[in-house]
Structures are given as structure tokens and as C-alpha cells.
Amino acid sequence: MSARMTYREACRQAIRDAILADPRVFLMGEDVGRYGGCYAVTKGLMEELGEDRIRDTPLSENTLAGVAVGAAMAGMRPILEIMTVNFSLLALDQIVNSAATIPHMSGGQFAVPLVIRMATGAGRQLAAQHSHSLEGWYAHVPGLRILAPATVADARFMLAAALADPNPVLIFEHVMLYNAEGEIPDGIRSVDIARAAVRRAGGDVTIVTYGGSLPKALAAADMLAAEGISAEVIDLRVLRPLDMETVAASLARTRRVVIVDEGWKAGSLSAEIMARIMEDAFWDLDAPVRRVCAAEVPMPYAAHLEQAALPQPEGIAAAARALVKPP
Amino acid sequence: MPSLGADMEAGTLVEWLVKPGDAVKRGDVVAVVETAKGAIEIEIFHDGTIGELVAAPGSTVPVGGVLARLGDGSVTAVPAARPAAAPEPARASPAPEPRRPPPAGTRARATPAARQRAASLGVALDGLQRTGVDGAICLADLSQAAKPAPRRGGFDPKAMRAAIAAAMARSKREIPHYYLSLSVDVTATLGWLDRTNAGRAPPDRLLPAVLLLRATALALAGTPELNGFWEDGAFRPGDGVHVGWAVALRGGGLVAPAIRNADRLGLDELMAALRDVVGRARGGGLRGSELTDPTVTVTSLGDRGAESVLPIITPPQVATIGFGRVMERPWVVDGAVLPRRIVTVTLAGDHRATDGHRGGLLLARIEALLQTPEVP
Numbered sequence: 013m014s015a016r017m018t019y020r021e022a023c024r025q026a027i028r029d030a031i032l033a034d035p036r037v038f039l040m041g042e043d044v045g046r047y048g049g050c051y052a053v054t055k056g057l058m059e060e061l062g063e064d065r066i067r068d069t070p071l072s073e074n075t076l077a078g079v080a081v082g083a084a085m086a087g088m089r090p091i092l093e094i095m096t097v098n099f100s101l102l103a104l105d106q107i108v109n110s111a112a113t114i115p116h117m118s119g120g121q122f123a124v125p126l127v128i129r130m131a132t133g134a135g136r137q138l139a140a141q142h143s144h145s146l147e148g149w150y151a152h153v154p155g156l157r158i159l160a161p162a163t164v165a166d167a168r169f170m171l172a173a174a175l176a177d178p179n180p181v182l183i184f185e186h187v188m189l190y191n192a193e194g195e196i197p198d199g200i201r202s203v204d205i206a207r208a209a210v211r212r213a214g215g216d217v218t219i220v221t222y223g224g225s226l227p228k229a230l231a232a233a234d235m236l237a238a239e240g241i242s243a244e245v246i247d248l249r250v251l252r253p254l255d256m257e258t259v260a261a262s263l264a265r266t267r268r269v270v271i272v273d274e275g276w277k278a279g280s281l282s283a284e285i286m287a288r289i290m291e292d293a294f295w296d297l298d299a300p301v302r303r304v305c306a307a308e309v310p311m312p313y314a315a316h317l318e319q320a321a322l323p324q325p326e327g328i329a330a331a332a333r334a335l336v337k338p339p
Numbered sequence: 340m341p342s343l344g345a346d347m348e349a350g351t352l353v354e355w356l357v358k359p360g361d362a363v364k365r366g367d368v369v370a371v372v373e374t375a376k377g378a379i380e381i382e383i384f385h386d387g388t389i390g391e392l393v394a395a396p397g398s399t400v401p402v403g404g405v406l407a408r409l410g411d412g413s414v415t416a417v418p419a420a421r422p423a424a425a426p427e428p429a430r431a432s433p434a435p436e437p438r439r440p441p442p443a444g445t446r447a448r449a450t451p452a453a454r455q456r457a458a459s460l461g462v463a464l465d466g467l468q469r470t471g472v473d474g475a476i477c478l479a480d481l482s483q484a485a486k487p488a489p490r491r492g493g494f495d496p497k498a499m500r501a502a503i504a505a506a507m508a509r510s511k512r513e514i515p516h517y518y519l520s521l522s523v524d525v526t527a528t529l530g531w532l533d534r535t536n537a538g539r540a541p542p543d544r545l546l547p548a549v550l551l552l553r554a555t556a557l558a559l560a561g562t563p564e565l566n567g568f569w570e571d572g573a574f575r576p577g578d579g580v581h582v583g584w585a586v587a588l589r590g591g592g593l594v595a596p597a598i599r600n601a602d603r604l605g606l607d608e609l610m611a612a613l614r615d616v617v618g619r620a621r622g623g624g625l626r627g628s629e630l631t632d633p634t635v636t637v638t639s640l641g642d643r644g645a646e647s648v649l650p651i652i653t654p655p656q657v658a659t660i661g662f663g664r665v666m667e668r669p670w671v672v673d674g675a676v677l678p679r680r681i682v683t684v685t686l687a688g689d690h691r692a693t694d695g696h697r698g699g700l701l702l703a704r705i706e707a708l709l710q711t712p713e714v715p
């Protein structure tokens with residue numbers, strides 16, 4: 013029987029399952045215990061699973077990332093929750109210099125089976141310091157696998173796959189998705205963390221996106237369908253390593269592509285996807301590649317300005333329309 | 340895809356007239372190809388059995404591209420151009436290759452997919468519709484252009500104009516022309532023609548043109564230096580007097596199919612040959628060899644033409660002979676001024692191959708021959 017739940021609930025069940033299934037698994041992070049997580053993902057888990065498995069930490073991101081790396085090296089399976097990607101900048105050294113490199117630097121003597129979850133993205137009027145989408149930065153780093161669950165099913169099952177990976181995996185949960193509801197289809201007990209997914213099939217133009225922008229891309233595809241334009245929507249799911257095969261296969265049919273990313277354009281994940289399309293699928297293109305990204309500004313606090321700075325369905329549809337039916 | 344002239348870059352396959360397994364011998368017509376000069380029947384140049392038909396009807400194949408293979412697999416590229424008909428070795432490359440982009444600044448804006456498709460079709464990007472993003476040529480524009488091959492028998496005036504432009508520009512660029520002219524009294528000849536035609540039914544009558552053609556062919560047989568090709572810096576004589584007879588096409592354009600061994604045909608045979616090639620040039624159905632065979636070109640302006648013509652040589656030939664309109668003129672005959680029928684015959688010669696002296700001999704021979712049309 014298919015189960016309907018929120019994205020938040022899916023994350024919570026995933027953590028609970030993982031901890032119950034493997035004594036080496038524990039969750040640590042700021043306010044994850046008594047408070048239940050700043051996005052309420054872990055509400056009730058400390059009461060149920062105990063303080064050893066759900067560990068409240070001081071506000072010291074680099075330290076607790078170091079602790080998580082050390083625990084992973086020592087044989088545990090830590091899940092580190094960093095409240096948001098904005099604060100993960102304080103832990104960059106442990107993530108980039110330790111977690112991503114130790115398997116390599118130790119000649120394979122140490123694995124770092126660490127999973128770091130963090131919230132990402134804008135849309136809740138948290139202003140310029142709490143609204144970043146910096147997952148693209150982490151997708152730059154060899155040694156890390158970067159996941160962006162955009163559906164309830166991925167939120168529910170990506171964690172188990174990430175914990176099974178012997179190398180560090182970062183999971184980015186978009187803040188606007190926590191309240192989203194969705195079905196987990198019958199029989200789904202696991203997902204891969206390797207391939208992109210076609211969330212909507214179409215023949216005229218491909219929209220490549222991930223995470224919090226997926227619902228906007230699907231809304232844009234609905235708008236386009238009403239005009240007779242058939243848009244294919246690809247959910248990348250995995251930001252590193254990118255599954256360009258799925259993108260190229262779609263492009264071979266549609267020959268037009270719009271990339272939607274809440275990150276900024278300059279030096280970004282969307283730029284990397286564009287570059288890879290040029291490398292892998294150049295001769296299939298029948299129109300320039302377009303991007304719909306966040307405006308190149310610090311994220312405004314005012315609601316209308318924030319919405320104006322973010323990709324929106326209307327803008328995505330306009331970009332796709334201009335490729336299919338040039339003005 | 341054989342080269343059917345120095346100006347030809349590609350041809351569009353209209354239809355196959357053979358199928359795999361058919362036995363063919365040299366000279367058989369195997370396919371119809373649409374060129375700038377209209378639909379042309381392509382002859383095969385090897386005996387054998389048709390193996391694979393590589394090109395599909397409707398596809399445009401660059402000169403030198405493979406149309407079909409012979410069955411035994413040992414010989415490739417069946418209807419290949421005759422070596423003599425391929426004056427530019429660069430065009431003889433065996434496989435169609437993507438076009439090289441023109442120099443920067445003149446490059447047509449086209450999407451990668453359109454550019455790729457155009458290259459595989461051998462379609463030029465210039466002149467296509469541009470409905471893509473930023474005014475680029477996109478796939479949709481190309482499918483528009485690549486639509487149905489022109490019907491058999493028709494020709495594209497624009498493409499023919501481009502082909503003539505290319506050939507004539509090349510001629511004027513490369514060939515140092517010299518020009519000679521001679522006004523010839525054809526009163527006696529035309530009198531003989533009038534008497535001959537008077538006894539014939541209209542379909543059997545001879546045109547004045549056939550007399551001019553025969554005299555020219557015979558004169559060329561005696562002046563072989565003006566009958567042949569300038570290739571790779573040297574003259575190569577023709578293997579016969581194959582006169583390319585310039586035919587103006589309705590709606591514009593020009594084609595000069597060969598009348599083979601014109602010097603060995605009697606007047607009636609020549610007349611029949613002339614009617615045949617003119618009819619097929621205008622109606623379609625010329626054979627490829629008829630476009631590549633001419634060893635010399637003759638143009639006759641006819642009743643409504645100008646008084647004389649200074650023609651341009653068709654590369655790689657070395658001479659073109661032109662006839663103006665027959666005009667009644669005051670002419671000095673035996674010390675008296677008499678009205679006579681005069682035609683001005685001109686020669687454009689390739690000065691690399693011959694000098695004016697040789698050209699003068701040819702004109703003198705034509706003049707002499709025109710005095711005795713009845714000699715078989």
C-alpha cells in the first residue's frame with residue numbers, strides 16, 4: 013500500500029530506520045535532540061532512541077564535523093546534521109580537507125563512511141546569510157558524493173543508500189520541501205544514489221533541475237503543456253557525480269535544454285552542467301542552452317524581492333518557450 | 340556521384356533505375372540525378388552486378404560521394420566520375436565529409452544539430468530560412484530545405500544560375516581568352532538549304548544551325564589543337580569531336596550537351612541528333628556523359644540573336660565557337676557591291692593551349708566548309 017507523508021516525515025523515518033537497523037549509526041547535530049531539530053525533522057527521536065543515538069552538540073560546526081569524521085574513521089556510521097548549508101561554511105575544513113581526502117591520503121587505510129545532512133535554499137525570508145544554495149560548491153570536490161532528494165521517496169530512502177557508501181556523502185534538503193507531501197509508491201524500499209530521474213516525459217525541451225526547484229520546473233511544464241509545448245523534466249538527484257547520460261539521452265530527443273538552479277550562475281553547478289552538455293551533447297543541440305538561476309544578489313529579506321530573486325515557474329516556462337518557439 | 344561539369348558540387352538522387360542483383364554493363368543508365376542542370380541520367384562505368392544502393396532517393400550526395408557499390412565487393416564507388424571529367428582532383432574525395440566552415444565573419448549562424456544534419460545531407464546553409472533562436476538556422480529550417488527532391492525533368496533556376504556563375508567566373512579567372520572573328524558569306528549555302536528543304540516534308544527539313552554545326556565539326560577534326568582540354572598545365576586532345584551544343588532553357592539557364600563524333604555524322608544524322616539533345620535538354624533526361632563529354636562548345640544565337648558573340652570558354656575545354664545572326668549585308672563580290680547573307684563566326688581560344696594563328700586556321704576552314712554544304 014502506498015504511503016502518503018511529508019518530506020519531513022520521510023527524513024525522520026529514514027533516520028529512525030537507520031539507527032534501529034545498525035548499532036553503529038547515530039545522529040549528531042545542533043538542536044537535534046531536545047528541540048527536535050530546527051526543521052523538526054528529529055522531533056521525538058531522542059525520547060524514543062536515547063541520548064547516545066541522538067546527540068545534541070555545541071554550536072561549533074567545524075568541531076562537530078571533525079568529531080563525525082573521526083567517528084566514521086573509527087568504525088561508526090555517523091549522521092551529522094548541520095542546521096543549514098550557510099553554517100556549513102564553518103565546517104568546510106573538516107568536510108573538504110578531511111572527510112573528502114582521508115581515504116586518499118591514507119592510501120585506503122581509512123574509509124570515512126560519514127553522512128552529513130543539511131538544509132539548503134531560500135524562500136522562507138531568512139535573508140542573505142541564511143538562504144544560500146551552496147551545494148554546488150560541495151559538488152566541486154572529488155571524494156564527496158552529493159545528493160539532493162527532491163521527492164518524498166528520495167527523502168525516505170536516500171539516507172540508507174548514503175550510509176551504505178564507504179565514502180562521505182552530503183545530503184541537501186531544501187527548506188521549502190519539508191512541508192511537501194507525496195506518495196511513496198508500493199514496493200519501493202530503496203533508491204539508487206547514482207542516476208538522475210525523468211520526473212516528467214516530454215519531447216520539445218528538457219528542463220534539468222534538482223531539489224527545491226523540481227516542483228517549480230514541474231509547474232512550468234504544466235504551463236507549457238497548456239500551450240502545446242511538451243517539456244521533459246529531469247531531476248538530477250545526484251549532484252556529484254553528475255549523471256550526464258540521462259541528460260544527454262533526453263537532449264538527443266528534445267535538442268533544447270533549460271537548466272534550473274537556485275544557485276547563482278557564476279562558477280556554479282549550472283555552469284558545470286552546461287559545460288558537460290557542450291562536451292557530451294554539443295551536436296545534438298538545436299538551440300542555445302539556457303539557465304534560470306537565482307539573481308546575482310545577496311538574497312533579499314523582503315518577500316516580494318526574495319521571490320523575484322529566485323527561479324519561478326513563469327520564468328522557467330518563458331525560457332523554455334523561447335527555445336521552442338523563438339520570438 | 341559523378342562530376343557532371345567543373346561547376347558541380349553535389350547532386351540529388353531522384354530515383355534508382357536498378358536494384359541490387361541487377362547485372363549492368365558499362366554505359367547502362369542506373370539512376371537519375373538532379374543537378375543544377377536539370378535531371379540527368381547517370382551511366383555506370385564498370386560492368387558488374389549492383390550490390391548495395393547506398394544513397395537513398397531524395398538525398399543529396401557531394402561529387403565523389405558513394406551512390407552504390409558493385410556486388411562482388413572488390414570494386415567500390417560504382418558510378419564514379421570519369422577521370423577526364425574531374426578537372427579538380429580535390430573534388431574526387433571518396434567520402435562525403437562535413438563542409439569546412441567558411442572564413443570567420445561570413446559563417447552562417449546555425450545550431451550544432453542543424454550544421455551536423457546539413458553536412459550529412461550535403462546541403463549548403465546559405466539561403467536557408469532562419470527560424471531558430473537568435474535568428475539561427477535550426478533543424479526545422481533544414482527539413483524544409485531538404486524536402487522532396489526536385490521532380491524529374493525540372494531544374495532549379497537559382498541553382499543553375501549559381502552553377503553557371505561558378506563555371507564562368509572560373510573561366511574568366513583562369514583562362515586567358517583570345518578572340519577572333521570572321522564574317523562569312525553563306526548566301527550559296529543557305530540557297531542550297533532552301534532548295535533542299537523545299538523538297539522535304541516539314542519534319543525532315545534541315546535548320547541552318549545544322550550546317551554551321553557540321554562545318555565546325557569538320558573544321559575541328561582538322562584542327563585538333565582546339566578540340567580538347569587544358570588540364571594540369573597541359574593540353575589533352577579530345578578522343579573525338581564531341582560538340583557541346585549550347586541550348587538556352589526556357590525560364591533561363593543554359594546547358595551544352597554533347598553531340599558525339601559530330602564530324603562523322605551526315606547532315607540528316609546531325610539534324611536528328613540536334614533535335615534529340617535540344618528536346619531532352621529542355622524536357623529533362625540528359626545523360627551524365629552528355630554533360631561531361633563535350634570537347635568543345637558551339638553556340639549559335641539564331642534568328643533573333645545578336646550580330647556576333649564573344650563567348651566564354653567552358654573549363655576545361657580550350658575553345659568555344661560562336662555564330663551570330665545571319666544578316667543581309669552589302670558585300671563586295673568580284674568588284675561589285677551585292678546584297679549577301681552574312682554570318683559572323685567567332686572563336687574564343689585558350690591562349691595557354693593555342694595561339695591566334697591556329698585559331699585563324701580554324702575559322703578559315705569553317706568558312707571554306709560553309710561554301711560546300713552538300714559535300715558528304
